[in-house]
Amino acid sequence: MTAWLHIIGVGERGPSELPASLKLLLTYADTVLGPARFLADLEPVNRAGASGDLFNPELVSKRSFEAVARALSGEGPDLSPGASYADGRTLIEWQSPLDSMIEQVMKLRDSPTVILASGDPMWFGIGATLTRYLVASEFVIHSHPSAFQLAAARLHWPLQSVATLSLHGRPVEALHPHLVPGNRILALTSDHTTVDLAIELLADRGYGRSHVTTLENLGSSIEKITTDEADAFDSREVEDFYVLAIECVPDFTAPLLPPLPGLPDEAFVNDGQLTKREVRAATLAKLAPFPGALLWDVGAGSGSIAIEWMRAARDAKAVAYEKEGERLQMIAVNAAALGVPSLEIVSGEAPGSLQRTNLPDAVFMGGDLANHDLFDACWNALKPGGRFVANAVTIEGEQALFLRHAQLGGELARIDVSVLDRIGGHRVFRPRMSVTQWSVTKALHGLVVNP
Structure with a gap:
């Protein structure tokens, strides 16, 4: 497949600063897209050929555009600025929002098109976005120093x-x-x-x-x-x-909230349904966030696991499933306050509310562990090679984890944490509720419960 789209990075001085080779490519495009300030700075197309005759717009084709592109890459004959230029270009200003911009581009598929992009198109630019929609061979990037x-x-x-x-x-x-x-x-x-x-x-x-x-x-x-x-x-x-x-220069009272898992409990608005700091850090270690990975946090409570997952790895994503209305609001507040406003929050009863469009790389269940329908829905959705972690504090929850460990293997661990307290004038360590944690990696052959 030959590229029909060229994305040209442009600096603040506009298209007039582009080298002659890229200006030539611009003249052979049927369509040029970009911000209004760049389009206004485009040089007029030279419509006269070497013989002085007007260039016929019907001769502008994908083939001629490809010839220019090959010449620019050194794969074809040299095309100097004295060659005949294309006539009848269409200039299109970007339309917000981003979805409209993508639609503009996709309508032009397979026609000679140039996009003028600010700075480096591949650094938070339109080039990076289009990698999700186009095959690599369809477009060429001409980079520019980024902002x-x-x-x-x-x-x-x-x-x-x-x-x-x-x-x-x-x-x-x-x-x-x-x-x-x-x-x-x-x-x-x-x-x-x-x-x-x-x-x-x-x-x-x-x-x-x-x-x-x-x-x-x-x-x-x-x-x-x-x-x-x-x-x-x-x-x-x-x-x-x-x-x-x-x-960054903090005041002496500024809280230290690094992206490593295990934020202080007081960093989260909660109603008591919160995976405590030490257990949360151990849970995230087993879930193992990595760039771009998706987590389902089922029964999210205050959203602490999903939020810390997203903070821990670049472009990590999470869906927080919760049925309680007040907790849904707490999750949204916590997500904004801790820097992951893109956390997706889904309301409703599980398993009916579980999304199946984007399958998770990891699943965390912090409650309702004896609900076999819920577990089956989560396990069946989990990608092969994905991690499943569940924490239990009740006898019924532990029994469910013992059963699943016997069926599917994995690791069982008991997490006991004690914190400093006082009895009268004496200091003591007071134990918190023990947490039984089951973690397992789904077999690559995609083992399914209750097929």
Whole structure:
């Protein structure tokens, strides 16, 4: 398959800064998509051929576009800027939201198309998004230095030691997992309001002394850099196109909430139905989060397991299933406060509410363990090679785990935790309720309960 789509990274100076080879590719496209400011900067197409005759639009075909692409890659004959150019290009401005943008692209499939993208298309850009919809051979990426690279260069920050994320069209709460002492963050932004939301979040978390920098219009003739402490930052003159940089400096009272599992219990709003810190850390260790993996947290309570799963690995996803209305609200509050606002929360009675469209890489059950229909639904949905972890504190729950261990194998562990307390004037360790934990990896042949 030959590429019909070329995605060209463009800096803030616009398409006029592109090399001649990419400008030539632009002239052979039937359609050019991009932001309005890039489309307005496109150079007019030269409609005259070498003989001075007007170029026939009907001769613009996928074949001619492929010939240009091969020439650019060194696989075909040289095509100089003096060659005949295509006529009748269609310029299309991006339409928000993202789903509309994807629809715009897919309607053009197999026709010569160029997308003008800001910065590096593969770093939180349209190129990265389209990898989920197109075969690799359908499109070619022409990269450009990203806004992150330009910002790191201006700040003299080693980029390999910087957290990079996008707040463009995303909740600013995504900053939370990255707020640890001394961490450096570079974030793409939606508009001038992003910095205000970030400053408010920093103040609430006890990071008001952090150094905040806005780097506006990087790479353009009107580049502007503003730096101050978060508590003193004046955002009134910040415009829409900027990278947000944060160097994290905590107050003495700021809670330490790293992305490692085992956050303090008081970090979660809860009604007592909470997997306690030590047991939670042991549970996440058995669930083993990894980048992009999906967890089902069944009977999520306060959502602590699902939230810590998502914080522990890049792009990890989770679905929190809960039937109690007040707990659903607590899960949403906890997810936003701890930096995983994209946690999916599903209300309803299990197993009827369990989704089957995206099958999980791991499942956690913290209750209702004697419900055989619920267990079967979760186990059958789990991908081969996936991990299943269940915690029990009641005799009935333990009996269910013993039965399943006998059927399916895995590991059984008893977790006992004691915490410091007082009896009169003496200090003692007071035991918490013991937790029996069963963990098992589903066989690669996809063993099914009650087939």
